[in-house]
Amino acid sequence: MLPLILIAPPWALFNRPSIQLATLKAFLHKRFPELAVQAVHLHLETAAQLGYPLYQEVSERSWVAEAVAASLLFPENAPAIGRLFLREGRGGKELARHGLEGLAAGLDAVYNRFLDRIDWQAYGLAGITASLCQTTSGLLLLRRIKERRPQLPLVLGGSSFSGEEGGNLARLFPGVDHLVRGEGEGPLAELAAHYCTAAPPRPLLATEHPPPLDDLDQLPSPDFTEYFDFLHSLPENRRFFPSLPVEMSRGCLWQARHLRPGDDGQRRNGACAFCNLNLQWQGYRHKSAAKVAAEIEALARRHRVLSFAFMDNLLPPRKGGELMHRLAQGGRELRLFTEIRADTSAARLHEMHRAGVRSLQVGIEALSGGLLKKLGKGTSVMANVEMMRHCEALALPHGGNLLLGFPGSDEDDVRETLATMKRVSMFRPLAPVHFWLGLHSPVHANPSAYGITPCGNHRHWRTLLGERLGSQLRLLVQGYRGQQGRQRRLWAPVAARARTWQRSYRALTLPGRNSPPILGYHDGGDFLLLSERREGGTTLQHRLVATSRDIYLFCRTSRSRRQLQQAFADIDAARLEAFLLMMTDKGLMFSAEGRFLSLAVPMEPGLERLDGHGLYRRR
16 A cells, blocks of 8 residues: 555644544545555644744734735735735734744745655655645645646635635646645545555545545544654754644534524524535534543643643533543543633533633624624623623633624623723633635625625735736635725724723733732622722722621522522612622623623632522521
């Protein structure tokens, strides 16, 4: 059998091996035990050669990352690419020090060393995965391999080209022999059987739209061997403890729940309007909790690592809870990253924290009820604020974004956003991000409903790839006309307030990992002490006694008026309403949608005590 080589180009995060390569390699080994599969995590090799700080700055800016390889692919476009690099790289110290020419020369040297050490004549098939920040680096790698061995069949996969047709890509960029749009296990096995085995060539299945795998439990554990082999070959002062990617599910549960019957999977009803992250998946499926827990245990034992990052858009609610319980009982001090919805319960968040979740990506996106409805998020302002509060209580970075400039947003959305930002400024700030149009997202599928007109690929692609390639490929980031100037002006105050929020939070957060919260409480049993730090060194103190304490603690998860009146039936309704109004006026509680939430968190992170339902019960 002829060996097969799989490659992950830069600029994926260097401290994570490629889950695509590791999963595909393990699958092929299970299907063809005699097939030699080499997985090259070239993004790690690039980071090690360029230096981790520089590589990280590049990988955090997608247009900068695409500009580096583009300048080698199309040197005739170098002046325009250079201007884009300078504009998008503004503020990056390492980027300014090395410049586009220095980065391109470094990448060129890494590619040449890699290409020189491989005997390309020995392989029957080569595969390249290209996702976020890997579009131009993947195309450059493909071209360089074809220059070395034109006859070697090359297959391209990954989300970067999930909206493209294989025939069109091959016409525009010669050298692409096969394109997989979707799950790669089945198509790659067919290609391996065709090109690498000793059996007579068999007819190839279409690789454009492969059927999804129904039972993810049948997938073998990912194989990260080559990543660790290279990492261990580095000098000791350049080694690090990586975070291993794992997956429990494929697709998006929220999207799957809102697909119209008979839909083709692209036009969505009720799913997040801006999202196009699931073009490569069909449907929503997940592994069992036992399977994932066993994978994590085996990987931790084999590689002596404790950090794992779930690649899922959303863990399955019930099975995800079972998984967290299993991990919490496993006896390892894991450090986990995952993505969650903002309406995840406090009880589930505490369970995740006990299992080892130490960082999150929470789908917040907006602090305006009207905008959340336009976005199709299916959550509320109160749910978003409550999640921010619970993350603060656990000292969990939530990674939440604040989406600016969404088409169709209006003055009311901005006013409510500004008002909410002011009231939750004691919590970790949201990161402002500007709307971009995703290929086949609901906005892209129905642009007139949002007052915009799509105009093909984003203009930066034409700068990077040239007019022909940049306009005729179907790439994930699209351009559009309409509302852009108005939306920038409309959301400028929110962008300014976000900067102020970030500065204020940094100023009020004391140095060290265990900084006390900006608004915190100590529970005295029959009284409560609240401490509120403000800029300028001022600290306000508040004391709540007896029933006032009970009401405040009861509202550590949001409560409706009815819940409050039932729990405190012995208190006059007018008196209860007056207390709630006083607390919200003082900025100690938050109210929205007829619900109330106490904003103070324990002075010592992680010590909040809730019952199994995330509630506080009166004594």
